[in-house]
Amino acid sequence: MCEALGRAVREVCGALDNDPTRMVDIVRGVQQKMGCVNEEAIDAIAHWTGAQRVEVASVVDFYSFFSREKQGKVVIRLCDDIIDRFSGFAAVREAFESELGITLGQTTPDGLITLDRTPCIGMCDQAPAALINDVPVTHLSTDKARRIVRELRTHGDPKKLVKRVGDGNNAHPLIHSMVENNVRLEGPVIFTPERRGEAITKALAMTPAEVIRAIKTSRLRGRGGAGFPVGMKWEFARAARGERKLIFCNADEGEPGTFKDRVILTERADRVFAGMTIAAYAVGAREGIMYLRGEYAYLLAFLEAVLERRRKDGLLGHNIMGRHGFDFDVRIQLGAGSYVCGEETSLLSSCEGRPGEPKTRPPFPVQKGYLGCPSVVNNVETLACVTKILEEGAASFAAYGTQASSGTKLLSISGDCMRPGIYEVPMGIALREVLDLCGADEPSAVQIGGPSGRMVVAPDDFDRTICFDDLATGGAVMVFGPERDLLDVVAAFMDFFVEESCGYCTPCRVGNVLLRERLEVIRQGRGEPSDLKYLEELGAMIKATSRCGLGQMSPNPITTTLKSFRSIYEARVSPGAHGFRRSFDLEEAVAQAERIAGHESVHRQEVTHE
Amino acid sequence: MSEVILPTSEVIFTLDGVTVTAQSGQTVMEAAEAVGIYIPRLCHKEGLEPYGSCRVCTVTVNGRPASACTTPVADGIAVESESDQIRAWRRTVIEMLFVEGNHFCMFCEKSGNCELQALGYRMGIVAPRLPYLWPKRPVDASHPDVLIDHNRCILCARCVRTSRDVDGKQAFAFVGRGSRRHLAVNPGSRLCDTKLDVTDAAVDACPVGAILRKRRGFETPIGRRLYDHVPIGTGVEQPVELTIREGSPS
Numbered sequence: 001m002c003e004a005l006g007r008a009v010r011e012v013c014g015a016l017d018n019d020p021t022r023m024v025d026i027v028r029g030v031q032q033k034m035g036c037v038n039e040e041a042i043d044a045i046a047h048w049t050g051a052q053r054v055e056v057a058s059v060v061d062f063y064s065f066f067s068r069e070k071q072g073k074v075v076i077r078l079c080d081d082i083i084d085r086f087s088g089f090a091a092v093r094e095a096f097e098s099e100l101g102i103t104l105g106q107t108t109p110d111g112l113i114t115l116d117r118t119p120c121i122g123m124c125d126q127a128p129a130a131l132i133n134d135v136p137v138t139h140l141s142t143d144k145a146r147r148i149v150r151e152l153r154t155h156g157d158p159k160k161l162v163k164r165v166g167d168g169n170n171a172h173p174l175i176h177s178m179v180e181n182n183v184r185l186e187g188p189v190i191f192t193p194e195r196r197g198e199a200i201t202k203a204l205a206m207t208p209a210e211v212i213r214a215i216k217t218s219r220l221r222g223r224g225g226a227g228f229p230v231g232m233k234w235e236f237a238r239a240a241r242g243e244r245k246l247i248f249c250n251a252d253e254g255e256p257g258t259f260k261d262r263v264i265l266t267e268r269a270d271r272v273f274a275g276m277t278i279a280a281y282a283v284g285a286r287e288g289i290m291y292l293r294g295e296y297a298y299l300l301a302f303l304e305a306v307l308e309r310r311r312k313d314g315l316l317g318h319n320i321m322g323r324h325g326f327d328f329d330v331r332i333q334l335g336a337g338s339y340v341c342g343e344e345t346s347l348l349s350s351c352e353g354r355p356g357e358p359k360t361r362p363p364f365p366v367q368k369g370y371l372g373c374p375s376v377v378n379n380v381e382t383l384a385c386v387t388k389i390l391e392e393g394a395a396s397f398a399a400y401g402t403q404a405s406s407g408t409k410l411l412s413i414s415g416d417c418m419r420p421g422i423y424e425v426p427m428g429i430a431l432r433e434v435l436d437l438c439g440a441d442e443p444s445a446v447q448i449g450g451p452s453g454r455m456v457v458a459p460d461d462f463d464r465t466i467c468f469d470d471l472a473t474g475g476a477v478m479v480f481g482p483e484r485d486l487l488d489v490v491a492a493f494m495d496f497f498v499e500e501s502c503g504y505c506t507p508c509r510v511g512n513v514l515l516r517e518r519l520e521v522i523r524q525g526r527g528e529p530s531d532l533k534y535l536e537e538l539g540a541m542i543k544a545t546s547r548c549g550l551g552q553m554s555p556n557p558i559t560t561t562l563k564s565f566r567s568i569y570e571a572r573v574s575p576g577a578h579g580f581r582r583s584f585d586l587e588e589a590v591a592q593a594e595r596i597a598g599h600e601s602v603h604r605q606e607v608t609h610e
Numbered sequence: 611m612s613e614v615i616l617p618t619s620e621v622i623f624t625l626d627g628v629t630v631t632a633q634s635g636q637t638v639m640e641a642a643e644a645v646g647i648y649i650p651r652l653c654h655k656e657g658l659e660p661y662g663s664c665r666v667c668t669v670t671v672n673g674r675p676a677s678a679c680t681t682p683v684a685d686g687i688a689v690e691s692e693s694d695q696i697r698a699w700r701r702t703v704i705e706m707l708f709v710e711g712n713h714f715c716m717f718c719e720k721s722g723n724c725e726l727q728a729l730g731y732r733m734g735i736v737a738p739r740l741p742y743l744w745p746k747r748p749v750d751a752s753h754p755d756v757l758i759d760h761n762r763c764i765l766c767a768r769c770v771r772t773s774r775d776v777d778g779k780q781a782f783a784f785v786g787r788g789s790r791r792h793l794a795v796n797p798g799s800r801l802c803d804t805k806l807d808v809t810d811a812a813v814d815a816c817p818v819g820a821i822l823r824k825r826r827g828f829e830t831p832i833g834r835r836l837y838d839h840v841p842i843g844t845g846v847e848q849p850v851e852l853t854i855r856e857g858s859p860s
Contacts (some may be wrong), residue, residue, distance in 0.1 A: 039799075046797070054783040057783075360660065499788065501787070501788040501789070503787055504791075544699060
């Protein structure tokens with residue numbers, strides 16, 4: 001084995017106590033040091049951690065930020081979601097390709113730069129964007145792309161690409177990023193200035209059962225999209241048997257079009273960690289893990305510093321706020337490029353050092369989660385709400401919003417509007433009002449809740465409201481103007497689900513490939529009316545039979561648009577002449593046979609020689 | 611499966627309208643099987659930890675779809691298994707598995723003993739309506755006594771679980787995500803690098819012709835194989851003699 005590799009692996013594994021449950025961190029460390037995790041590295045990691053070789057390999061192959069092939073010192077990942085595609089992705093990509101002299105997926109011959117693509121990196125309000133190693137670059141243009149390449153060739157340091165820093169904490173030395181918060185509307189819950197320690201003090205004045213009752217009284221429901229009652233979740237975890245219990249903060253904001261958690265973590269991280277601490281007190285947990293998506297690694301040093309300050313202030317660690325026996329601390333687990341890890345049981349698998357595959361339910365995480373221990377998984381925004389509820393009281397929180405959907409909701413708005421960014425609005429707000437706020441003058445369609453949500457029609461659906469009973473959403477609102485081809489949107493979303501399916505269960509693994517295949521046939525104008533029924537039936541079957549939320553939502557781009565925008569499909573399908581399948585290309589089929597046979601078909605010779 | 615580890619108690623639920631008495635801690639599939647009702651399955655095999663990946667055993671529990679192999683019974687639940695809707699879902703799952711790989715039953719040593727093929731027959735699948743994906747997949751014949759034909763692998767994880775939990779070897783696992791997910795061997799990259807032995811239970815765990823013993827072709831002639839005359843599931847539905855007598859028509 002190459003000596004440098006052996007040393008690197010030994011160091012990385014040793015720094016994490018050769019602990020196989022830290023496999024994602026170990027593989028990340030080796031990837032960073034060596035530019036790849038090849039067969040030799042996999043063997044060495046298995047040796048030091050005592051894991052099976054194939055267990056290491058499964059982690060390397062699952063996460064898109066890891067690679068067996070050697071990557072450049074600098075990896076440019078162009079953000080490839082529909083908003084970026086509509087904002088000039090193709091031109092930016094071409095500029096990078098021509099300036100680098102390589103195509104997407106390749107590395108420059110000098111081994112300096114790899115050019116790649118990645119699904120949404122949470123910067124839709126400043127698209128087109130890219131990640132260069134951990135550094136986000138935003139508002140890309142063809143000129144900017146060429147300049148970036150020239151600069152990287154001289155200094156090779158992505159951090160030096162940041163000339164002007166963004167607003168708020170984006171300018172903090174530990175973040176030092178060009179990312180902008182774009183907070184357009186500050187509401188009364190998330191963005192109020194914090195009063196350090198107040199929420200925890202108030203929680204400690206109550207019994208854990210009273211804290212849970214307060215959360216129940218507030219009617220707080222999970223902000224990730226599913227809307228599970230938070231008080232009930234905590235109560236289950238409190239009642240679950242087990243000495244070791246854990247609180248997880250789901251900061252794996254991967255739904256394309258969502259970026260609100262990025263802004264909360266940048267500006268109000270203390271509120272989130274306070275929420276975790278309160279949850280720990282209520283549930284009886286001593287450990288917390290924040291699962292931060294790999295795309296937000298640029299926030300890691302800053303968040304670690306916030307945690308360290310909280311330890312010094314007695315808000316984390318032993319005997320928190322002087323309460324004897326109340327111990328709780330948080331570590332941050334970085335993801336590595338996998339959307340499904342935002343699904344709570346996949347998140348737990350990933351934290352255990354394994355591929356991000358959902359776990360079998362039941363048992364539910366509150367009964368048996370991380371390493372079999374009762375585990376509470378709450379979204380970033382949910383935990384920020386918890387802090388507010390403890391500060392101001394349950395009644396004041398429940399005064400916002402509606403009966404079934406209390407409080408406020410952060411929306412991440414992007415696409416064809418004047419003011420993309422973050423809006424904190426009361427639950428129950430009408431979509432029409434939201435569109436007015438962001439300056440969407442001429443929307444023809446709005447995607448609520450990202451690809452796994454639904455597309456709604458202008459103007460019929462604009463009086464509908466954003467809340468759990470109507471348009472439930474984790475917060476993504478993508479606006480599409482009349483010039484957009486909505487089938488491009490649907491196709492991009494299906495590409496996304498095919499790419500992000502974990503592959504565990506049949507309907508999601510195979511079904512989404514089949515949906516995409518038939519959608520392509522229709523987009524190319526070779527579809528038939530019966531194909532629409534085929535898509536509907538297949539979509540319904542995948543939704544019903546898939547194992548986790550990803551699969552159960554994955555046909556939504558097709559099934560919701562087949563309902564609300566059927567005409568865009570109908571315009572592209574027609575019955576085949578003489579009952580022949582229009583998708584069957586006779587010319588191509590003959591050409592294929594000729595290639596195999598190695599000579600022209602008799603039929604073609606006759607035609608040519610006539 | 612159940613969280614509560616208490617002395618088992620009786621649970622009463624309905625399965626397609628029929629009242630079934632079960633033991634708490636049983637799965638819906640186990641409880642159904644105990645009263646002679648067969649729920650089709652591929653990834654589940656008795657004695658292995660339920661895995662819930664193939665989704666062939668999808669039923670509805672109080673109207674919500676769930677896999678029967680992983681869902682514990684509970685008092686008062688209403689389970690549906692043989693509705694037209696559920697049958698259609700199961701057929702589609704089987705068709706998906708057929709088009710995802712390269713399954714040529716007429717050339718396959720497993721034909722007649724293959725659970726995928728047998729389920730296809732049981733469900734009356736004549737030809738898939740779904741387009742074939744024609745993947746390019748390798749064959750690993752490096753092992754002296756056993757071969758893997760990845761073309762036929764349906765990713766059910768039976769070999770993975772059997773090797774790990776029964777044989778204690780962990781010779782198999784999955785790598786890759788989504789449609790790139792595939793069976794890998796451990797350690798090393800070829801089957802001959804593993805500790806797999808021809809007598810391992812994992813070799814027999816494969817429901818299809820992906821893992822086969824070498825030099826055993828046609829040991830049982832076509833016509834005398836497991837599902838040549840009786841559909842899969844018959845053993846559960848009514849305990850009948852599965853062996854085909856000498857001289858029976860083939």
